[in-house]
Amino acid sequence: MRNHVCSLARRLGSAGRLSGEGAWASTSQFQQTAGLATNPEDLKKTPLHDFHVKNGGKMVDFAGWSMPLQYDKTVMESSKHCRSDALVFDVAHMCGLSLKGKDAVPFLEKLVVGDVGAMKAGTGSLTVFTNEKGGIIDDSVITKVADDDIYVVVNAGRRDVDLAHIQAHLDKNSSMDVGMTVHDDRGLLALQGPKAAGVLQKMTDFDLSKLFFGMFTKTDVGGVPVWITRTGYTGEDGFELSIPGEGLETLASKMIANPEVWLGGLGARDALRLEAGLCLYGNDITEATSPIEAGLTWTIAKSRRAECSFIGGEAIKKQLADGVSRRRVGLLVKGAPARDHSAIVDADGKEVGEVTSGAFSPNLGKPIAMGYVNKPHDKKDTKLKVVVRGRSQDATITKMPFVPAKYFKG
Secondary structure (H helix, E strand, O other): OOHHHHHHHHHHHHHOOOOOEEEEEEEEOHHOOOOOOOOHHHHHEEEOHHHHHHHOOOOEOOOEEEEEEOOOHHHHHHHHHHHHHHEEOOOOEEEEEEEEEHHHHHHOOOOOOOOHHHOOOOOOEEEEEOOOOOEEEEEEEEEEEEEEEEEEEEHHHHHHHHHHHHHHHHHHHOOOOOEEEOOOEEEEEEEOOOHHHHHHOOOOOOOOHHOOOOOEEEEEEOOOEEEEEOOOOOOOOOOEEEEHHHHHHHHHHHOOOOOOOEOOOOOHHHHHHHHHHOOOOOEEOOOOOOOOOOOOOOHOOOOHHHOOOOOOHHHHHHHHHOOOOEEEEEEEEOOOOOOOOOOEEEEEEEEEEEEEEEEEEOOEEEEEEEEEEEEOOOOOEEEEEEEEEEEEEEEEEEOOOOOOOOOOOO
């Protein structure tokens, strides 16, 4: 896995740099590509593949998909632009699906930790699918379109696992009135940044000021029927738009016709999500990580904590009662950026944790990281060290997000 990532960085050369000073973009986005096809012709392509190439996208293998790492701007420039203006990302590699039927809500509540039944129609939230040991199979945004219609978006690298998991439980609960539809005929665009709402508002008659963070609607955008969720993976205000495949390039082209909107690639997306303190599946959360350890206890609805009537509920109930021995934390690092798998040690050199994501922050101008630290070393302002290329560097535990979130809440 590490060799694959390093060879990718070498092939990219200066294309992989955050800036002319030589700070490298995080490679954590590419950890999921290990063991996948190396022949570009074997990679899956989104409907926007040719559009990316035409616009100068530097294409790389990500979770078996040919995706743009960046365009003509550096990761540093693109990341800053998202915080000041807007970026649009192709996220059509992610998998959208719907669970429909009168039992859609009780069925889904067997698999995730949230209180789907209590959600209002037209609202969504982050949740996690859990395994029998309380580990995270995937993190997902679920939206309650109606009481009998739940829209779910799962990660590209977990698509096959998630679909098989859901189907296995559909088969197991065949008496329930619920079915799954995978939306391979649709793709996702993510328009993110403080100028996103203004840009999108010019393309639709729907009043976006009535759509708060986490809310969902179906409407026309630029003459194309679109499902809009006010959400994203950058910490900025923004929207994820589920669009019929044939309408993706039309809307992407209209967006970048506005000088405030640049195309964004995987490099900027990873830098922005790390600044926002958001997890990357496969790095910061895995099937061996529980939501309590990951700092995602808030996704477990309080109304469900007494019974924990979902897969892995007994293990999670025990952790809620007894606590956990380690916790995901943010780190401010001095010196070179600490990459994933870098050891975290105390003043005596004893290993107390491990970095799971790390990079130079374009918007803070310094290295940041997140990782898991054993208690009691997980307190804010605790002084630790990270081992980078055999050398110990100072690191201080800090609250996340590193960059304040700017979600639109009305």
